[in-house]
Amino acid sequence: MDIGVIGTGNMGSMLIEALIETKAVTPAQFRITNRTPEKTAKLANKYPGIQVENIENTILESDLILLCVKPLEMHGILEKAGGAFRNEQCLVSITSPVTVGQLAAMVPCSCARAIPSITNRAAAGAVLLTFGSQCTSEWQEKVKTLFSKISTPVEVGQQITRVASDLVSCGPAFFSFLAQKMIEGAVRKTKIDSDTACILTAEMLIGLGELLKQQIYTLPALQEKVTVKGGITGEGLKVLEKGTDGLFEKLFEATHEKFKEDTDAVAGQFGTP
Numbered sequence: 001m002d003i004g005v006i007g008t009g010n011m012g013s014m015l016i017e018a019l020i021e022t023k024a025v026t027p028a029q030f031r032i033t034n035r036t037p038e039k040t041a042k043l044a045n046k047y048p049g050i051q052v053e054n055i056e057n058t059i060l061e062s063d064l065i066l067l068c069v070k071p072l073e074m075h076g077i078l079e080k081a082g083g084a085f086r087n088e089q090c091l092v093s094i095t096s097p098v099t100v101g102q103l104a105a106m107v108p109c110s111c112a113r114a115i116p117s118i119t120n121r122a123a124a125g126a127v128l129l130t131f132g133s134q135c136t137s138e139w140q141e142k143v144k145t146l147f148s149k150i151s152t153p154v155e156v157g158q159q160i161t162r163v164a165s166d167l168v169s170c171g172p173a174f175f176s177f178l179a180q181k182m183i184e185g186a187v188r189k190t191k192i193d194s195d196t197a198c199i200l201t202a203e204m205l206i207g208l209g210e211l212l213k214q215q216i217y218t219l220p221a222l223q224e225k226v227t228v229k230g231g232i233t234g235e236g237l238k239v240l241e242k243g244t245d246g247l248f249e250k251l252f253e254a255t256h257e258k259f260k261e262d263t264d265a266v267a268g269q270f271g272t273p
Contacts, residue, residue, distance in 0.1 A: 001025075001029065001063045001064060001142070001146075002030075002031060002061060002062045002063050002064075003019075003025060003029055003030055003031070003062055003063070003064045003066065004030075004031045004032070004033075004053075004058040004059055004061065004062030004064070004065040005030060005031070005032045005033070005058070005065075005066045005068060006033055006034075006055060006058060006059075006065065006066070006067050006068060006069060006077065007033075007034060007067065007068035007069035007073075008032055008033075008034040008039045008040055008043055008068070009034075009039070009068065009069075011068055011094055011116055012032075012034075012066065012068030012069075012094075013039070013043060014116070014118065014121050015066065015068070015094075015116060015120070015150075016030060016032065016043060016047075016050075017043075017121065018120050018121050018122075018123060018150040019146070019149065019150060020047055022123050022149050022150055024146060024149035024150065025146075026049065027047040027049030027050045028049040028050075030047075030049075030050045030051065031050075031051045031052075031053050031057070031058045031061050031062050032050060032051070032052055032053070032058065033052070033053055033054055033055050033057075033058040037052075040052045055077065055080075055081045055084075056081055056084050059081055059084040059085060059089075060084050062089070063088075063089060063090070064089070064090050064092065064142070064143070064146070065085075065089065065090070065091050065092065066092050066093075066094065066114075067091060067092065067093040067103075069095075070095070071095045071097040071098050071262055071265075071266050072262075072265060072266065072269070074093065074095070074098050074103075074266075075106075075266070075269035075270055078103070078106040078107060079106070082106045082107050085107040085108055085109045086108070086109060087108050087109055088109065089109040089110070090109055090110040090111070090112065090135070090139040090142070090143065091103055091107055091109055091110070091111050091112075092111075092112045092113065092114050092143060093111075093112075093113050094113070094114055094115060094116055095113075095115070096113075096115055096161050096162055096165045096259065097259065097262035097263045097265075097266045098113075098266055098270070099113075099158060100112060100113050100130055100131065100132035100135070101133075102266065102267075102270035102271070102272075103132065104132045104133075104134055105270065105271065106270070110132065110134060110135040110136050110139040111131075111132040111134065111135055112129065112130065112131045112132060112135050112139070112140070112143050113128075113129070113130040113161075114127050114128070114129055114143065114147055114153075115127065115128040115161070115164075115165050115168065115169055116151070116169065117151070117168045117169045117171070117172060118169075118172050118173075119151075119172055120150045120151045123149070123150045123151070124151070125151055125152070125168065125172075126151055126152045126153070126154045126168045127147040127150070127151040127152070127153050127154070127168075128154055128155075128156045128161070128164050128165060128168055128169075129143065129144065129147065129153050129154065129155045129156070130155065130156060130157070130158065130161065131143075131155070154168075162255065162259045163252060163256075166251075166252060166255050170255065174251070175205075179201050179205065182201060183198055183201050208222075223237075
């Protein structure tokens with residue numbers, strides 16, 4: 001299966017790298033295009049065999065096309081190059097504000113959405129999948145199989161796409177921010193240096209991930225296991241409980257407000273299928 005990638009920014013490049021390095025796809029199976037030639041050249045130099053094309057040829061020469069551009073750029077690309085798609089192909093976007101119905105209104109092929117996470121770079125984490133009503137069962141299976149090489153594919157409906165994306169795709173940035181704040185607080189209040197604090201925190205997060213991955217503990221069970229009644233961990237948790245009261249509700253309100261802004265802008269371009 002030949003795979004076209006339109007857009008080789010952070011996520012487009014990440015998917016290419018992850019799929020190649022897990023040997024799910026060979027470099028020669030990729031056709032890639034980007035408005036900034038330096039980005040495609042960098043990938044082609046890193047993975048000899050990747051073919052750099054213009055948008056039309058990337059579509060024409062591929063079976064599966066990953067559309068990895070910003071939401072407000074998608075309509076213009078499909079309006080200009082949508083005629084290059086064929087019925088037997090599959091178009092997959094990676095952004096939440098554009099629905100599969102909006103894609104399907106512009107191209108004749110199967111359509112799906114796959115929202116990745118930076119964790120997929122390590123062949124871990126989830127990819128959120130949504131399939132259009134006209135997406136064939138054959139393509140649904142192929143898309144699931146492809147992304148299973150670098151993630152745990154999870155199908156989600158439109159109604160929870162944003163919150164699921166907050167947890168899967170934005171979550172690593174949110175938790176990285178919290179971890180960095182923990183490190184900074186430790187450095188400010190104690191004699192530990194930043195490098196040591198970073199190493200210890202990173203190892204803690206890796207260990208935490210392994211405990212969850214191996215299903216040794218659930219999150220509530222883990223917290224209970226570490227917290228000794230009347231102990232130090234409990235005192236720290238009291239501070240966290242007070243400081244985070246309502247915090248994540250506000251976070252989800254903010255992401256959903258931005259999501260509505262983006263979906264309204266996209267609807268002005270696509271309409272609202």
